[in-house]
Amino acid sequence: MFFTIMHRSISLPVVLLVLAFAMCMHSSTGQNCQGGICENPYEKGCLVTVAAERGETIPSAIIAEGKDKVKMFQERFGDLKLENESGQGRGRGRGFGRVCNSNDLGIDGYDKCAKEAEHQYDEIRIAPGNWDSSFYLTWVLQILLSELLRVPTTVEFGFNNKKHTSSMGSFYDEKSRYTFGETAYCWECLKEAHEMGGTCADTDKPCAHIVPEIWSGREFIAEEYILLPNGNGLTGQLGYYIPKFTAENYPELISHFGLRNNPQKLAEIFKTPITWGEYCDTFTSECSNNDDNEVATRLPSSDRERKKYFLEGSYTGFFKENGCNDSFTNCTGHFVDTYCGWTTYAESQFHWQNISLASAGPNEPNNGYSNEQLVEIVFAANATKSDLLFWWYEPELLTSSFQDTDMEFQRIKLAAATPECIENREENKVERCKANLEERQGAALGSCDYPLDELKMAISKGLDDMTNQATESSNSKLLQSAELMRSPSLDFLNSFQLSALSMNNLMKNIFTNPEEEFKYRVSGVQEEMGSVYRRAVCEWVYDNLVDLVDKVPNQFPRSFKKREPNKSMKRAALTLGIFTIVLVAAIAVLTLKWKIKETIKVLAVDCWIWILIGKYANGYLLS
Known part of the structure; x- marks a missing residue:
């Protein structure tokens, strides 16, 4: 089983993760899936594919905005058609909804994208973090850049410290694969792009222009290879959560006021989860291939299964009582904390706010649990309807999967975060992972709640270098101005923002397609999930084009066409030039012939010279 692994302030250990939230059914686009691999129905382009499915050439949401909006969309982007008999357009007219990128050009005979013969911008590479919202944001950017702005765009993962050249993970991957990179933030990718002057094609090292989502990313602002970071519009929130059914039964627990100084109650409500192996060791007779046992239908078959807290169809999980002494002075409720390498201040917060909760996971020193x-x-907890208090974050796919259910996550409110509290905290992994408990607990001043985090987008200075350089290429005969060669990528990224509500709606869209029976799975690696996620992202982009097209700079996209000369004007200019030359010659002859006449003698010779020069020069210029 694999899960989204994320860290908001440091790079994770090298590990390739494939998300295990899977879907076993075909999506509404009807793609073929065999052996866990699905064809990508959006390989020719997201927007034109959805438009064809819905029988539209202009999104209905844009039509609803009125004729002016429709006219603007058609003038800037054209109709959304897979085929156009006229053969006109910026790729769509040739039957393609997107521009080719380096992944496509390496495939002999590949014919599912538009090769921009007259002009093609330099390729943009995006390095997503290894969690869901960062990846979905990457796909949104890739669709808009590739299909509206006609900028080739690929995805960088940095596997094995080499540049990623496969289409795996790209929105347009022909096999609909979904994968994560090896690090949360590929700073080295941005640095390499800067050192290469923005041209990632000239290096074999991991290279990218954008890291789309940064949590608490203050440490990179001073880096010389990164532009001043922009907010990407999203907000992130760490915190502690309880299920909706727990909040309904114990509404006082939604705040630190109801959690404080209440050890016995917390111990009774929040019991300790045990692994499948521990359960079967404790209840051997009930665990031995007993189909009547609602907790475990069989014994675990491997050490890996023994360590599981849940396995669908085999082990529902079990929560044991917390031991309290007779006087109830040593009662502690169970809390599911994350590993100390992630951003967690639970030990400090609960200690100084007198909340009797402690984690009992296998990972020292804070007894945290892995993400899996x-x-x-x-x-x-959902299967057994057991009360639970756990560390988590938003936006995240797991949170969205339980929306509108009795397991919907309810965030607990702690003492409000203040600047003094944030400054007082140990802000690095070393402090949070110290062996000494008192050092991990820190001072009372640092025990406030987690602040709302304005997420950032990091852009390599290499993109700025690439954007502003005057490019000379085979297009120079068609495009005399360097400004016409200027890529819209940087302008677009500087103005692009996606709201937290939009991301939440996008994630929720994964679970709400009536033509799909989606089930969020805890175990198993199934690549069909890539098709479901692509469908959700693509349909969300299509349905929200009304707002998204406004993020495209007004002067883009540009149409690069060879200007045909005006033959009528050319003939008129030539005729006028010839007439002027003949007129000047005639005047010169007459002047020479009449030079002895009194009228000519009166005129100054130098005046006539300038007149003749002016006439001749004017005729030459007009010609």
């Missing part, structure tokens, strides 16, 4: 274990425990 944490998600298993959430599913165990």
Whole structure:
């Protein structure tokens, strides 16, 4: 089983993760899936494919805005058609909804994208983080850049410290594969782009122009290879959550006021989850291939299964009582904390706010759980309807998957975050992972809630270099002005923002397609999920084009066409030039012939010289 692994302030250990939230049914686009691999119905382009499915050439949302909006869209982007008999347009007219990128050009005979013969911008590369919202944002950018702005755009993962040249992970991957990179933030990718002057094609090292989503990313602002970061519009929130059914039964627990100084109650409500192996060791007779047992239908078959807290169809999970002494002075409720390498201040917050909760996971020193274990425990709580208090974050796919259910996550409110509190905290992994408990707890001043995080987008200075350089190419005969060669990428990225509500709606769209029976799975690696995620992202982009097209700079996209000469004007200019030359010659002859006449003698010779020069020069210029 694999899960989204994310860290907001440091790079993760090298690990290739394939998301295990899977879908076993064909999506509404009807693509063919065999052996866990699905054809990508959006390979020719997202927008034209959805338009064809819905029988539209202009999105209905844009039509609803009125004729002016429709006219603007058609003038800038054309009709959304896979085929156009006229053969006109910027790629769509040739039957393609997107421009080719380096992944496509490496495939002999590939014919599912538009090769921009007259002009093609330099390619943009995006390095997503290894969590869902960052990846979905990457796909949104890739669609808009490739299909509206006609900028070739690929995805960088930095596998094995080499540049990613495969289409795997790209929105347009022919096999609809979904994968994560090896690090949360590929700073080295941005640095390489800067050192290469923005041209990633000239290097074999991991290279990217954009890291689309940065959490608490203050440390990179001073880096010489990164432009001043922009907010990407999203907000992130770490915190502690309880299920909706727990909040309904114990509404006082939604705040730190109801959690404080209440050890016995917390111990009774929040029990401790145990693994499949521990359960079967404790209840051996009930665990041995007993189909009547609602908790475990069989014994675990491997050490890996023994360590699981939930396995669909085999182990629902189990929560054991917390031991309290007779006087109830040593009561502690269970809390599911994350590994200390991630951003968690639970030990400090609960200690100084007198909240009797402690984690009991296998990862020292804070007894945290891995992300995989944490998600298993959430599913165990849902299956058994056991009360649970756990660390989590938003936006995230798991959060969206439980919306509108009795397991919907409810965030607990702690003491409000203040600048003094944030400054007082140990802000690095070393402090959070110290062996000494008192050092991890820190000072009382640092025990406030997590602040709302304005997420950033990091852009390599290499993109600025590439954008502003005067490019000379085979297009120079058609495009005399360097400004016409200027890529719209940087202007677009500087103005682009996606709201937190939009991201939440996009994630929720994954679970709400009536033609799909989606089930968020805790185990198993199934590549069909890539098709479901692509469908959700693509349809969200299509349905929200009314707002998204406004993020495209007004002077783009540009149509690069060879200007045909005006033959009528050319003939008129030539005729006028010849007439002027003949007239000047005639005047010169007459002047020479009449030079002895009194009228000519009166005129100054130098005046006539300038007149003749002016006449001749004017005739030459007009010709």
